[in-house]
Amino acid sequence: MPVFGLYLQRRNIILGKEKKTARRLAVLCLINWDRQKKPIGSFIDAIIHGSGLQPADRHLAVNLVLGVLRQMQYLDAIVSRFSRFPPDKMKPLTLMALRVGVFQIMFLERIPESAAVNETVEALKLENQPSWLLNFVNGVLRNIVRRKKELPGPDDLKTADGFLLNHPQWLVQRWQERYGTGLAAAICRENNKEPLLTVRINSALTRPEEVAELFRRQGVHAGPGRYAPGSLVLESFTGPVANLPGYEEGLFHVQDEAAQLVTLLLGPFAGPGKYLDGCAGLGGKTCQLAQLLSAGGKVFAVEPDSRRVKLLEENRRRLQLETIDIYHGRLDMFSKSVPGLFKGVLIDAPCSGTGVIRRHPDIRWNREQKDLPVFQQQQLELLEQGAALVEPGGILVYATCSMEPEENNQVVESFLHRHGEYAVSDCRPHLPPGAAAMISPAGYFASTPADGMDGFFAARLRRSR
Numbered sequence: 001m002p003v004f005g006l007y008l009q010r011r012n013i014i015l016g017k018e019k020k021t022a023r024r025l026a027v028l029c030l031i032n033w034d035r036q037k038k039p040i041g042s043f044i045d046a047i048i049h050g051s052g053l054q055p056a057d058r059h060l061a062v063n064l065v066l067g068v069l070r071q072m073q074y075l076d077a078i079v080s081r082f083s084r085f086p087p088d089k090m091k092p093l094t095l096m097a098l099r100v101g102v103f104q105i106m107f108l109e110r111i112p113e114s115a116a117v118n119e120t121v122e123a124l125k126l127e128n129q130p131s132w133l134l135n136f137v138n139g140v141l142r143n144i145v146r147r148k149k150e151l152p153g154p155d156d157l158k159t160a161d162g163f164l165l166n167h168p169q170w171l172v173q174r175w176q177e178r179y180g181t182g183l184a185a186a187i188c189r190e191n192n193k194e195p196l197l198t199v200r201i202n203s204a205l206t207r208p209e210e211v212a213e214l215f216r217r218q219g220v221h222a223g224p225g226r227y228a229p230g231s232l233v234l235e236s237f238t239g240p241v242a243n244l245p246g247y248e249e250g251l252f253h254v255q256d257e258a259a260q261l262v263t264l265l266l267g268p269f270a271g272p273g274k275y276l277d278g279c280a281g282l283g284g285k286t287c288q289l290a291q292l293l294s295a296g297g298k299v300f301a302v303e304p305d306s307r308r309v310k311l312l313e314e315n316r317r318r319l320q321l322e323t324i325d326i327y328h329g330r331l332d333m334f335s336k337s338v339p340g341l342f343k344g345v346l347i348d349a350p351c352s353g354t355g356v357i358r359r360h361p362d363i364r365w366n367r368e369q370k371d372l373p374v375f376q377q378q379q380l381e382l383l384e385q386g387a388a389l390v391e392p393g394g395i396l397v398y399a400t401c402s403m404e405p406e407e408n409n410q411v412v413e414s415f416l417h418r419h420g421e422y423a424v425s426d427c428r429p430h431l432p433p434g435a436a437a438m439i440s441p442a443g444y445f446a447s448t449p450a451d452g453m454d455g456f457f458a459a460r461l462r463r464s465r
Helices: 002-011 022-036 040-049 055-070 072-082 092-107 113-126 131-146 169-179 181-191 208-217 257-264 284-292 306-318 331-337 371-387 409-418 433-438
Strands: 197-201 222-224 231-234 252-254 274-277 298-303 324-328 342-348 390-400 422-425 457-463
Touching: 022 040, 022 055, 022 092, 022 113, 040 055, 055 072, 055 092, 072 092, 072 131, 092 113, 092 131, 113 131, 169 181, 197 208, 208 222, 208 231, 231 257, 252 284, 257 284, 257 342, 274 284, 284 298, 284 306, 284 324, 284 342, 298 306, 298 331, 306 324, 331 371, 342 371, 371 390, 371 409, 390 409, 409 422, 409 457
Parallel strands: 274 298, 274 342, 298 324, 342 390
Antiparallel strands: 197 231, 197 252, 222 231, 390 457, 422 457
């Protein structure tokens, strides 16, 4: 199967004919990610979701993969206490199996420790590993089980540089310099937790309290979000979102509170008008914008990726939002065919994603500091293209899910230096009072995971008349 890459080709493994287990697929998923350093989601889709495992086993496999990525430094520190071989000297298959085993022992209380050990060793046995290696892994894991109560937790493990934070040092150092040691540590620790599911209620069809009651009847507790009006936070739900009541009827869509606040910056939404989401993605902000507009309003959504366009179209249909027009292509091509200018333009630009590490834990290990100038150049180009489509007196919102200055305020300041017709408009009047603490002195919106939501940056720019 080509999706498993060179590793499986060399080992001549055909998973369609061999035993598939949650631990085995989790290990193979992590090995292929480690070799290729592509987004982990692509490997999860191909190796786990495409495996034919039962839903419970698929859920466990995904949980193991994401958990290892969130706690990788901690897991290696525990392994190093019980292994005569340091983790960085181990073969990838051995190390990934140990990480998967230790994660189960230290974090998954519902899994019997004996099952965690035995099933992890079994995964290696299915890879035709020698007996001495199976005995080694078995011995390390069983010793960890015996000494588990003596071991420090993930927030208590100290290193020569301070507490272990499960993030690369270059990123930790940047955040410590910018936010201070305490806040930087809080951000990292939030990133190491599995985030709660947050949804936005489709205000065109229902109200938050009605959807919360639907959830309650299904045994799912949901409370209002801390900041974004119309948001609900689900405290204990872990299954597929499509299983929630009201999903097929279009009563809500998944969207973090920070992303919801960014969309509000295009307001006020009085009177009819045309709006543009120039980097629509799956359409969370597009769909929210369509719900916020007055009668006669129209939203144009631009997205070049065909897979995302398909999902955007599905969301538009499910949420019953007929005021959205979707353009499959690049923003520069769209600008050549669009009739007229827009009252508001949103550029939620592709970025490093350092603000959404808690949702995509592989980002911390995939990114390097040298990536930031590359993203900056792309972001400036998109901001220039979007700015040309704003009508006089209109609003341009630039946003990223990054927390890095190179992608945020530096992009805005570089743009403003060349465009005297634009000026910063304070975000504060357009956001709920609870979000005031996240407004910088320059008037930008900047949240972090320590605020209980994703790390987002947004600048509201007004074009002069």
